[in-house]
Every structure is written in structure tokens, then in C-alpha cells.
Amino acid sequence: xxxxxxxxxxxxxxxxxxxxxxxxxxxxxxxxxxxxxxxxxxxxxxxxxxxxxxxxxxxxxxxxxxxxxxxxxxxxxxxxxxxxxxxxxxxxxxxxxxxxxxxxxxxxxxxxxxxxxxx
Amino acid sequence: xxxxxxxxxxxxxxxxxxxxxxxxxxxxxxxxxxxxxxxxxxxxxxxxxxxxxxxxxxxxxxxxxxxxxxxxxxxxxxxxxxxxxxxxxxxxxxxxxxxxxxxxxxxxxxxxxxxxxxxxxxxxxxxxxxxxxxxxxxxxxxxxxxxxxxxxxxxxxxxxxxxxxxxxxxxxxxxxxxxxxxxxxxxxxxxxxxxxxxxxxxxxxxxxxxxxxxxxxxxxxxxxxxxxxxxxxxxxxxxxxxxxxxxxxxxxxxxxxxxxxxxxxxxxxxxxxxxxxxxxxxxxxxxxxxxxxxxxxxxxxxxxxxxxxxxxxxxxxxxxxxxxxxxxxxxxxxxxxxxxxxxxxxxxxxxxxxxxxxxxxxxxxxxxxxxxxxxxxxxxxxxxxxxxxxxxxxxxxxxxxxxxxxxxxxxxxxxxxxxxxxxxxxxxx
Amino acid sequence: xxxxxxxxxxxxxxxxxxxxxxxxxxxxxxxxxxxxxxxxxxxxxxxxxxxxxxxxxxxxxxxxxxxxxxxxxxxxxxxxxxxxxxxxxxxxxxxxxxxxxxxxxxxxxxxxxxxxxxxxxxxxxxxxxxxxxxxxxxxxxxxxxxxxxxxxxxxxxxxxxxxxxxxxxxxxxxxxxxxxxxxxxxxxxxxxxxxxxxxxxxxxxxxxxxxxxxxxxxxxxxxxxxxxxxxxxxxxxxxxxxxxxxxxxxxxxxxxxxxxxxxxxxxxxxxxxxxxxxxxxxxxxxxxxxxxxxxxxxxxxxxxxxxxxxxxxxxxxxxxxxxxxxxxxxxxxxxxxxxxxxxxxxxxxxxxxxxxxxxxxxxxxxxxxxxxxxxxxxxxxxxxxxxxxxxxxxxxxxxxxxxxxxxxxxxxxxxxxxxxxxxxxx
Numbered sequence: 001x002x003x004x005x006x007x008x009x010x011x012x013x014x015x016x017x018x019x020x021x022x023x024x025x026x027x028x029x030x031x032x033x034x035x036x037x038x039x040x041x042x043x044x045x046x047x048x049x050x051x052x053x054x055x056x057x058x059x060x061x062x063x064x065x066x067x068x069x070x071x072x073x074x075x076x077x078x079x080x081x082x083x084x085x086x087x088x089x090x091x092x093x094x095x096x097x098x099x100x101x102x103x104x105x106x107x108x109x110x111x112x113x114x115x116x117x118x119x
Numbered sequence: 120x121x122x123x124x125x126x127x128x129x130x131x132x133x134x135x136x137x138x139x140x141x142x143x144x145x146x147x148x149x150x151x152x153x154x155x156x157x158x159x160x161x162x163x164x165x166x167x168x169x170x171x172x173x174x175x176x177x178x179x180x181x182x183x184x185x186x187x188x189x190x191x192x193x194x195x196x197x198x199x200x201x202x203x204x205x206x207x208x209x210x211x212x213x214x215x216x217x218x219x220x221x222x223x224x225x226x227x228x229x230x231x232x233x234x235x236x237x238x239x240x241x242x243x244x245x246x247x248x249x250x251x252x253x254x255x256x257x258x259x260x261x262x263x264x265x266x267x268x269x270x271x272x273x274x275x276x277x278x279x280x281x282x283x284x285x286x287x288x289x290x291x292x293x294x295x296x297x298x299x300x301x302x303x304x305x306x307x308x309x310x311x312x313x314x315x316x317x318x319x320x321x322x323x324x325x326x327x328x329x330x331x332x333x334x335x336x337x338x339x340x341x342x343x344x345x346x347x348x349x350x351x352x353x354x355x356x357x358x359x360x361x362x363x364x365x366x367x368x369x370x371x372x373x374x375x376x377x378x379x380x381x382x383x384x385x386x387x388x389x390x391x392x393x394x395x396x397x398x399x400x401x402x403x404x405x406x407x408x409x410x411x412x413x414x415x416x417x418x419x420x421x422x423x424x425x426x427x428x429x430x431x432x433x434x435x436x437x438x439x440x441x442x443x444x445x446x447x448x449x450x451x452x453x454x455x456x457x458x459x460x461x462x463x464x465x466x467x468x469x470x471x472x473x474x475x476x477x478x479x480x481x482x483x484x485x486x487x488x489x490x491x492x493x494x495x496x497x498x499x500x501x502x503x504x505x506x507x508x509x510x511x512x513x514x515x516x517x518x519x520x521x522x523x524x525x526x527x528x529x530x531x532x533x534x535x536x537x538x539x540x541x542x543x544x545x546x547x548x
Numbered sequence: 549x550x551x552x553x554x555x556x557x558x559x560x561x562x563x564x565x566x567x568x569x570x571x572x573x574x575x576x577x578x579x580x581x582x583x584x585x586x587x588x589x590x591x592x593x594x595x596x597x598x599x600x601x602x603x604x605x606x607x608x609x610x611x612x613x614x615x616x617x618x619x620x621x622x623x624x625x626x627x628x629x630x631x632x633x634x635x636x637x638x639x640x641x642x643x644x645x646x647x648x649x650x651x652x653x654x655x656x657x658x659x660x661x662x663x664x665x666x667x668x669x670x671x672x673x674x675x676x677x678x679x680x681x682x683x684x685x686x687x688x689x690x691x692x693x694x695x696x697x698x699x700x701x702x703x704x705x706x707x708x709x710x711x712x713x714x715x716x717x718x719x720x721x722x723x724x725x726x727x728x729x730x731x732x733x734x735x736x737x738x739x740x741x742x743x744x745x746x747x748x749x750x751x752x753x754x755x756x757x758x759x760x761x762x763x764x765x766x767x768x769x770x771x772x773x774x775x776x777x778x779x780x781x782x783x784x785x786x787x788x789x790x791x792x793x794x795x796x797x798x799x800x801x802x803x804x805x806x807x808x809x810x811x812x813x814x815x816x817x818x819x820x821x822x823x824x825x826x827x828x829x830x831x832x833x834x835x836x837x838x839x840x841x842x843x844x845x846x847x848x849x850x851x852x853x854x855x856x857x858x859x860x861x862x863x864x865x866x867x868x869x870x871x872x873x874x875x876x877x878x879x880x881x882x883x884x885x886x887x888x889x890x891x892x893x894x895x896x897x898x899x900x901x902x903x904x905x906x907x908x909x910x911x912x913x914x915x916x917x918x919x920x921x922x923x924x925x926x927x928x929x930x931x932x933x934x935x936x937x938x939x940x941x942x943x944x945x946x947x948x949x950x951x952x953x954x955x956x957x958x959x960x961x962x963x964x965x966x967x968x969x970x971x972x973x974x
Contacts, residue, residue: 088583092919094968122861123628142649151839195637211621215612220565226572244670244821259718277677278704292685297723392637395670395821395846413576419612420821
């Protein structure tokens with residue numbers, strides 16, 4: 001099980017990786033979304049706000065109206081933000097639940113591809 | 120017996136002509152047929168080989184139209200026929216969603232032979248379609264909308280290509296067209312400087328205007344465009360649909376000036392004369408847009424397995440036979456012959472110009488173009504005027520044309536000009 | 549004929565192909581397909597099946613959304629193209645050609661009613677672009693009404709007619725003068741008509757929109773509206789054409805004849821790009837007064853027309869549309885069983901002939917089912933404008949045992965999805 005502090009730490013690292021990647025920021029400039037993440041067994045929610053490609057906020061709780069909702073066990077959430085797994089593959093194999101448009105889901109995969117190309 | 124056997128076994132030219140004209144009149148384009156008949160251009164192609172095509176009645180012509188650059192490797196190139204037949208033993212088009220190996224191989228080859236940092240290819244099956252891809256990539260990459268294009272340019276007739284085409288007659292009946300296009304005079308750097316705004320996404324041009332009358336852009340102009348684009352983060356798009364694959368004496372026209380565009384559009388001769396395929400070739404930086412929008416520009420028929428293999432065979436033929444160099448040499452021979460005609464008929468030939476085997480001969484007045492086409496036809500040469508300017512007859516034979524064939528064409532021009540001169544004399548009386 | 553080599557050779561070829569595609573064509577597409585288990589490099593292909601070059605067999609239910617009606621690598625059509633290659637090339641596109649004339653006559657014969665003239669193109673989008681241009685040019689009006697979730701292609705006019713913003717957003721501004729109304733809703737269409745409406749364009753079965761067949765009343769109603777207001781009725785039969793729905797053309801089911809029909813895909817016999825816009829004689833008056841205002845360099849090429857004729861000949865001779873209808877019914881029996889077994893997953897099925905859609909409860913199931921089906925030897929994907937629907941469009945001559953194979957693969961895949969969960973409505 002990953003605690004909500006551990007997940008926030010992972011989120012902070014992910015935020016830094018994304019925001020400091022100039023190429024990604026440019027590619028993502030047309031993307032403004034609210035993402036909710038839920039740990040299935042803990043019931044903990046996390047909200048990520050992206051504005052024109054910049055992750056502006058990570059916070060606990062399910063705030064605002066989400067464009068994308070990701071639900072899986074807390075360990076996997078943590079792994080996701082550290083870049084240890086390919087979330088799209090897991091989604092397609094039914095191990096992560098994702099609600100959102102297919103374009104947005106592919107876009108999340110593109111982010112993964114830029115930050116962690118080997119994943 | 121398949122319908123194909125029926126078709127291939129029918130050899131009676133009278134029957135073929137009668138049936139074809141009837142069906143054309145009733146099912147295709149009756150007025151076009153009429154106009155062709157008027158111009159004696161109602162050729163029904165039978166045998167085709169190298170620089171020549173035969174009407175089904177047996178009359179032979181040197182084809183100086185070649186679909187404005189489709190048959191660089193020659194009509195019915197047997198090496199490519201063999202390649203496609205071999206491919207047909209194994210392939211079909213391939214599923215559009217599948218990752219097609221042959222498409223990737225062609226893209227790699229195009230990356231090798233195109234200048235500079237042009238690296239990624241998105242395939243379609245028509246030139247206009249590929250122009251649309253270029254325009255979309257430019258808008259998507261730059262987040263701006265305006266396309267600066269050239270008066271008298273020709274880029275295709277589908278929705279995003281049509282507004283770029285610089286001639287009203289193609290556009291007026293279909294208004295309103297997609298907005299965001301600004302036309303400027305060709306070869307005029309000041310005009311471009313004045314037209315650039317904060318909303319300019321790209322500058323689109325043919326390095327030699329084809330339908331505009333065989334007008335090459337000056338090297339200085341192209342360098343100026345590159346500079347403007349670099350300074351303003353605007354994309355430079357070269358439409359090399361007619362000029363590509365050796366036509367101008369180098370593999371791509373851009374090589375003459377050394378100016379490398381951000382997107383290059385190719386079609387026509389990429390087909391080897393057999394299989395519809397076109398592409399937009401672009402830089403890695405622009406490919407980031409596809410990274411975030413991988414399925415936003417799609418089609419069923421672009422870059423099929425068969426198309427890619429034919430294209431690879433065509434490029435191989437062009438390289439093996441150094442067709443660009445041959446085009447350069449034959450082009451010079453043509454120019455020599457045509458300049459002699461200019462001296463002989465100074466009242467009729469205003470200018471001879473072009474690069475490699477993309478040549479044009481300009482007359483003083485519009486009716487001479489169509490009349491010359493008719494005369495040339497009587498003298499065994501198929502040639503027509505450039506669509507956007509009937510004063511110019513284009514000469515764009517296959518790149519495998521021989522010296523004798525070049526001389527034959529020049530002679531045909533001589534005979535035709537003689538007849539036109541006689542007509543002019545008669546008119547004056 | 550399979551690629552030759554050892555298993556290692558073939559796997560190396562596959563790896564290289566994926567790498568080259570990512571490096572020179574479309575890296576994210578490569579990734580997406582890999583994620584979905586659909587990173588197939590097509591090797592041998594025949595009839596309803598295709599094999600990855602490393603040997604795994606799949607039943608192709610994608611078939612480029614209806615481009616392979618005659619089957620993958622149909623030997624008769626391959627033979628026709630090979631024979632044609634001895635004599636022909638693309639042909640001079642400006643001059644009149646026998647091949648253009650022959651195919652045009654054939655298309656006039658097999659299309660319903662008095663559809664008679666043909667303008668050729670290479671791609672479906674291009675055919676729709678001309679249809680829209682013709683509607684504007686002939687009526688001398690400007691407005692085009694399309695439907696929400698419609699799919700018509702990516703060239704400029706067709707793109708404006710697409711009923712989903714995602715394909716258009718980065719490329720604004722679009723061609724102006726297009727409206728979108730809900731599909732199968734006659735009142736909405738009536739309300740949308742103005743004095744300036746030039747054309748109404750619809751697919752008789754919305755393909756990318758999620759496999760929604762138009763009702764008879766809707767089509768008849770559209771015909772009446774168009775007659776009353778002098779509007780050109782355009783049927784986009786690019787996916788539905790050439791036997792897909794159990795008849796040669798979908799509009800034959802209702803007997804409603806459009807003013808303009810567009811076809812592509814299977815006209816190319818799975819081998820060659822060709823498309824066509826077929827229209828009534830009355831509209832040809834516009835082409836008479838504007839004979840060269842629409843050109844297509846590669847459209848209606850000698851080889852393309854010959855392949856087109858061979859493809860049509862094959863479909864007619866072998867009564868392929870009828871076979872498609874029969875196999876569609878076999879699939880339906882299988883679907884009905886699946887719906888009973890998995891009511892929480894499969895809400896309904898919609899079908900016309902072998903144009904089939906499985907409606908799942910939410911958007912995630914389509915992609916997840918694609919992955920499962922690929923494991924079980926079936927290639928299938930969701931519809932572009934509605935990911936909660938999985939489209940199944942196999943070759944028309946699919947045989948009963950292959951139909952059963954697909955249904956079984958669906959069964960196994962659905963069982964797996966049930967285990968995973970995540971099937972509730974959103």
C-alpha cells in the first residue's frame with residue numbers, strides 16, 4: 001500500500017519532470033485538463049490540474065470537474081508517477097480503470113513516451 | 120472468362136473508339152470530350168513506352184505532358200512492372216491501421232534522399248491531399264492559421280488545397296472556401312515581407328510554378344523566404360509535386376538553391392507511373408504534432424504496401440540511371456533547339472525557359488497556346504498549355520527521353536510554328 | 549507466400565520494421581498499437597485472414613473499414629492487375645480513356661436509379677469533396693448540412709462535414725457553410741434547412757459514428773425534403789458500398805436514390821486506390837459548363853479502373869452481397885447469445901449485413917476488447933467517433949467456421965473483461 005504522502009511525493013516528482021521538459025511543454029500547449037486519481041483500496045483521491053501543458057497544481061481530494069479519472073491500487077498509482085509502468089498498457093489489460101476520451105488517453109501515453117521513452 | 124480478358128482481348132480500334140466515346144459522353148464528361156475532339160487531342164492511349172504513347176489507331180506521339188511530371192521514369196517502365204508483379208505475389212494494400220513495413224522503408228528512403236533535416240513522411244494518394252497535410256501540419260505545429268501562397272500557383276482542388284490555388288475559375292463556383300489564405304505575387308520578396316503577420320503559419324510555393332507558366336523562383340528569392348521564415352517562426356513549404364524526382368536536373372528542385380524547406384510535398388513521379396501515392400515529408404520538430412495527435416490525419420489508401428514498393432522501385436530506377444543528370448543534359452539540348460526557334464520566329468516565341476526537363480515556351484498571345492497544341496499533335500507531339508496561363512506551352516517529357524526524341528520534338532515545334540506563322544499572315548489579310 | 553527465414557530472422561525484421569515506422573512515419577501510432585497488442589506486421593494475407601510475419605494468424609475484422617470486401621489478396625483480382633500491367637500504366641490523366649469510360653458505364657449500371665455520371669478520384673475524402681463542390685456548383689447555393697458524429701474523410705470539404713471536433717480543432721479555420729444536426733432525426737433536418745441549403749450529406753449507416761443504420765423513414769423523408777427544396781442529396785457509401793450491407797449498395801434496402809453517391813475503398817479491390825463520385829444526369833450540366841474545374845491526377849487511372857471493374861465483376865458473379873447477408877445473420881445469432889451471457893457488458897448490437905457494431909457499456913471497453921481479441925486471433929477496433937462501440941467488418945466472403953471463430957474469440961475476450969471489471973456505465 002502506498003500512503004497519500006508517498007503518492008503526493010511521486011506526483012511532485014512527476015510534475016517537475018513534466019514541467020522542466022521543454023519539448024513536452026511545447027507539445028502539450030493545447031492541453032488543459034483536470035485529472036482525478038483514486039486509490040482503489042484506500043479510497044484516497046488526488047487532483048492534478050494541467051493548464052496549457054503545465055502541471056499547475058497537485059492536491060489531495062477530488063476537486064473540480066474531471067476530464068479524466070484514473071482508478072487503480074495505490075501502489076500502481078505511485079509506480080505510474082515514478083515512471084515504473086506503462087499506464088496505457090495496464091489500462092488496455094484491465095488493470096487500471098480510466099474514464100476519458102480516447103484522445104486524452106493516448107495523450108497521456110504520449111507524455112509517458114516523452115518522459116520515459118523506455119517504458 | 121473474366122471481364123478483364125474481354126477488355127484486354129479487344130483490339131479493334133474502331134470499336135474501341137466508338138464504345139469509349141459513347142460511354143464517355145454518357146457517363147464521364149461529354150463536354151471535355153468535345154473540347155478534346157476540337158483540339159484533336161482525343162487520343163485514346165494504346166501502347167505506351169519510354170517517351171512515347173500510341174493512339175489505338177497506331178499513331179505515335181512523344182508525350183510532352185506526362186501528366187505534368189508523373190512519368191519521369193518513362194511510360195510503362197518494364198522494370199517497375201516487374202517489381203509490382205512480384206509484389207502482387209505476396210502483398211495487398213495492407214490494413215490502414217497496421218504498421219506497414221514497406222511504408223516505413225519508403226519513409227526511410229525519402230529521409231535519405233531529401234535534403235537537410237526532412238525526415239518524417241505522411242502518405243496519401245494524391246498531390247492535393249498531401250498539400251492538405253502540409254497545411255494542417257503547419258497550422259497544428261505553429262498554432263497560427265494564415266497560409267501565404269502565390270498568385271497563379273496550383274496546389275490541388277480539394278478543400279484546403281483549393282484556396283491556395285491561385286486562380287479564380289477553379290474556386291468561384293464552390294465558395295465559400297476555407298479562409299486564412301493570402302496570395303502574393305511570385306518571386307517578389309518584398310510582397311512576402313509585407314504579407315507576414317503574427318498569424319502566419321506557413322509560406323507555400325512551387326519552386327518552379329508549373330501551371331503558372333513554368334516560372335522558376337530565383338535563388339535569391341528562395342533564400343530570402345528561408346530567412347523570413349526563420350526570423351518569424353513560419354514554416355516554409357515547397358510543393359515539389361511537379362518538380363520532384365529529377366525533373367529539374369537534380370533529385371529535388373530545392374537542391375539547386377540549397378534552400379531546405381520545413382515540409383516538402385511529393386506525388387506524381389513517386390508513383391513510378393503506376394500506383395497512386397503522395398506524401399508530405401517534414402522535420403522531426405514538426406513530427407511532435409503527430410506525437411500528440413497520432414490519428415488526426417488518416418486515410419485508407421495512403422502509403423499502401425504495394426504503393427510503397429512501387430515507389431521504392433521508382434526511386435531505385437531514377438538513382439540507378441542517374442535520371443537527374445540525364446534530365447539536365449537533355450534539358451540543355453532542348454533549350455539549344457528552342458532558342459534557335461526563337462531566333463527563327465521572333466514574332467511568335469517570346470521566351471524559352473525552365474530547368475532540366477521542366478520547360479516552357481511563351482507566346483505573345485493566349486490563342487497561340489491552344490493552336491500550337493493542335494499543330495504539335497498533328498506533328499506527333501502531345502503538349503498542352505499551362506492551366507493558369509494559356510500563353511505558355513509546357514514541355515515536360517519523360518526523363519528517359521533520348522537525343523533523337525528531343526530533336527524530333529524540336530522539329531515538331533518548328534513545323535508547328537511555321538503553320539502558326541502562316542495562320543497569322545492569313546489573319547492579317 | 550510467407551516471408552522466408554528463421555524465427556529469429558522474422559522477429560528481427562519485425563523489430564526493425566517497428567523501429568523504422570517509429571523513426572520515419574509515426575512514433576506514437578507505433579506505441580499505441582503496441583500497447584493495444586496490435587503491432588502486427590502483416591505477412592501472409594488471404595481471404596478473411598492475415599498473419600503477422602512471425603506466424604500468428606488473425607481474422608481481420610478491421611479491413612480498413614470496408615476496403616477489403618473482395619477478400620485479402622483475392623487471386624482473381626491480383627491476376628487481373630498483373631495482366632493489366634502488361635499493357636497499361638496510370639494513363640494520361642487529361643485525355644479520355646477507355647478504362648474511365650468502361651468503369652463509369654459499369655458503375656452507372658450497378659448503382660440504383662438514374663445515377664449515371666462519374667467523376668474519379670483516388671481517396672474517399674476526395675470523392676466527398678467533389679460531391680460537396682458539385683452540390684454547391686449545381687444548385688448555386690452554399691450551405692451543406694451534415695450529421696453529428698458523421699465521418700466523411702479528411703480533405704477540406706469532407707473534413708468540414710465530419711461531425712466531430714477532434715479532427716478539426718488544430719486546423720481551423722474550416723471551410724465555412726456547414727451545419728451539423730442529429731442523425732436519424734428528420735425534424736432536426738427540416739428545422740435546419742434554409743433557402744441557401746445546397747446539399748445534405750449522410751452515410752446510410754453511420755460508420756465511425758458507431759454503426760447506426762438510418763431508418764427507412766429518415767431516408768425517405770430526406771429524399772422528400774431534397775425534392776421539395778432543390779437540395780442535392782448525397783449518400784456517402786464509402787463504407788457501406790459494394791456489398792457490405794447485404795446488397796450492392798446500402799440505399800437499395802430502402803429504394804431511396806440519392807442525387808450524388810460517393811464510393812471508394814472496396815472499389816479498389818483491396819489492391820489499388822480509386823474512388824468515384826457518381827451523380828444523376830441533371831447535375832452533369834454543371835460539369836458541362838465547368839469541364840476542367842475539378843481534376844485528379846491519379847483518379848480513374850487505367851490500372852485503377854481495370855481493378856475496379858474486376859472487383860465489381862467478382863462481387864456480382866459470386867453473389868457476394870447475398871453471402872454477406874447470410875453471414876451477417878450467422879453473426880447475429882452469435883451476438884444474441886453473447887448479449888444473453890454478458891448483459892452487463894454488451895448492451896446491444898447494431899448491424900446491416902456485415903457492417904456490425906457491438907455497443908459496450910463504456911468507452912474503455914472498446915480498446916480493452918481490441919487487446920483481448922488480438923490475443924485470441926481477431927483484429928478489431930472501436931469506431932473513430934464513438935469508442936464505446938466495437939466495429940466488426942470482416943471480408944464479405946467470410947466462411948461460417950471463421951464467423952464462429954470470431955464469435956468464440958468475442959466470448960473468451962468478454963469473459964476476460966468481466967474478470968477485470970470496470971464495465972459500469974459512465
